[in-house]
Amino acid sequence: MRVLLSTYGTRGDVEPLVALAVRLRALGAEVRMCAPPDEEFARRLAGLGIQLVPVGPPVRTMMRGTGLPSAAELSRYRTEMLDTQFAVFPAAVDGCDVLVAAGLAQIGARSVAEAAGIRYVYASYSAVNLPSPHHAPPPRPGWPEPEADDNPTRWEWDAHQVNAQFREVLNGHRASLGLPPVDDVRDHVYTDRPWLAADPVLGPWRETPGLDVVQTGAWTLPDERPLPADLLAFLDAGTPPVYVGFGSLHPSPDTARRAVEAIRAQGHRVLVSRGWAELDLVDGRADCFAIGEVSHQSLFGRVAAVVHHGGAGTTLTAARAGVPQVVVALQLADNSYWAGRVADLDIGAALDSADPSVESLNIAFKTALAPATRARAKALGTELRTDGAAVAANLLLGTLR
Template identity: 75%
Template sequence: MRVLLSTYGTRGDVEPLVALAVRLRASGAEVRMCTPPDEEFTERLAGLGIESVPVGPPVRALMRATAPPTPAELTRYRDELLETQFDVFPAAAEGCDVLVAAGLAQVAARSVAEAAGIRYVYVTYSAVNLPSPHHAPPPRPGWSEPAGADNAALWELDAQRVNAQFLEPLNAHRAALGLPPVGNVRDHVYSDRPWLAADPVLGPWPETGGRQVVQTGAWTLVDERPLPDELEEFLAAGPPPVYVGFGSITPSPDIARWSVEVSRARGCRVLVSRGWAGLAVDGCFAIGDVNHQRLFGRLAAVVHHGGAGTTQTAARVGVPQVVVPIRLADNPYWAGQVAATKVGAALDGPTATIESLTAAFETALAPETRARAEALGAEIRTDGAETAARLLLDGPG
């Protein structure tokens, strides 16, 4: 079997598909993967022997821009990405038996799969991304968040906005491929039976969620990398520290500083992860890309932005969390899940204060919170990528 995997986004979007690719190859499948052209992604795939197909502009440059893109710039960016996908995907899908697309940005993927006559699977990493009466749509960059409407009305508005952006160009490409038009771009991309690559304990799909969803568990790969010697020395030199890191996100300038101040006020040492923002706080031990699976279990708490991967890793090793998300994508959802399962505390990033962060630390560092975190960690599955690979290899059922 030949499988094409495709996503566009940051490391949190790419790594789950890498985990699936490794599982598929171990079972004898051939794998090709479309990702952004950022060097860290192409080198990662090359190191694993996975064929890489770069698609779209680099993501890191967009995330590290000095100012957020305007709505008009985001509209142009999305239009250009759609055109690039229709240029690249047909050749990438040649000879493949199935196309797995992760994320709403993969607007062209299903049409290319239809034209090639191959199976199409859509996957998301968070339940909040799929329409349901139990939750509102996640915040999307460049689109305002309406207030006062119920979830059904908000999802309808979300579909209208996606159509306004993509319906006309998508149907023009489908006509060129000899395919019929679609009326709802978002639901077309999601398909009638989407997959949810999230842990059913930490991020379950509601039993009455409104659509048939295949929940496989999160797609993770065991990280065997040792921690750097200087980090090992730091960890061994005192009690477990607090980790402060925001991945690809650039947090409010005050959040990292406040997190360090509150940690120190409680007598905790601090690790600061630089991330894509190049985060640094005076007097703190700063780290780059390290093995979170090895590190997180040796910490007092993890302060982060609410990415699916970071939340999952921290939960799996049973470390308490303080989530300070910006209003973007699934970050607020994972913050809410951490609070709901009582394995940490969550704040609304734009309204956070040093007082609210102090209260969050009180919750996260309490002995009963660690006990709950360790109990939940023992329940989290580790076979999500294996389950997904088996479903792909066995065929639709």
């Protein structure tokens, strides 16, 4: 069996497919992956013996700065990405039995699979990305938000925006492949049986007419890398610190500074993860330590709380570690959804401002660091599954065979 996996985005978009690739290879499948050409992704896949098919520009370059590209620039990027997919995917899918596409940028994948006569599976990492009357669609950068408050109308507006951006270009490519046009681009990409690679306790799917969602559990791998010696020395030198990190996103410098100030006000030490924003708030005081890329699975069990941006992977890793969370939702993609899940489950606090005040951060930390919150977070951690990638790999290959 040969499988082509495809995604485009930051580490949070790539790592789940890496986990699926490893599980598929363990079952004897051959795997190649379409992903951004960033050096860190190339190293990651090469280290696992997975062939990388580079698609699009490096993501880190696009993510520089605290602001997003303009609406016009984003529209151009999206069209160029679709053209690139039709240029790259046909050769990448050659000899494959199935194409698994994950994420919001995979507009051309199903058409290429259709032309090749192979199976196509769409996967989402968060329930909020799939149409349902139970939630509103997440914001899409560069596109206007509708004035309507009801979820069905907002999803209709979302479909309209997707069609306005992609339908003409997509159908032009489909015509060149001898395929009929599609009317609803978003539903065409998602299919009526999408997969949901999210934990059913942390991010459950609520039954929705018209969608037969297959929830496999989150796609992750064990990360047993030891922590660096200097980090271990800091951890061992005092009480558990509070971790602050925003992954690939670039928060306002004031956000990180205020978070450190609020954590210190609660009497806790601080760990600052530099991330793609290259944060470095160490001011010479012994209670604050800056770190680079480390294993969150090894680290989070040793911290008092995790402050983050609401990424699916960070939210899951912190929840599995049984540690309280403070989510500063940066209003991108599924950030607000995961912030809401943390609040709904009472395993921490959620801030709906991308630039929260010290006062609101103080209140959030009091909530997250309370003994009752820690007890709930610890209890929830025992309920979360770790077999999602294996479940998906067995399901995928089982149906193909």
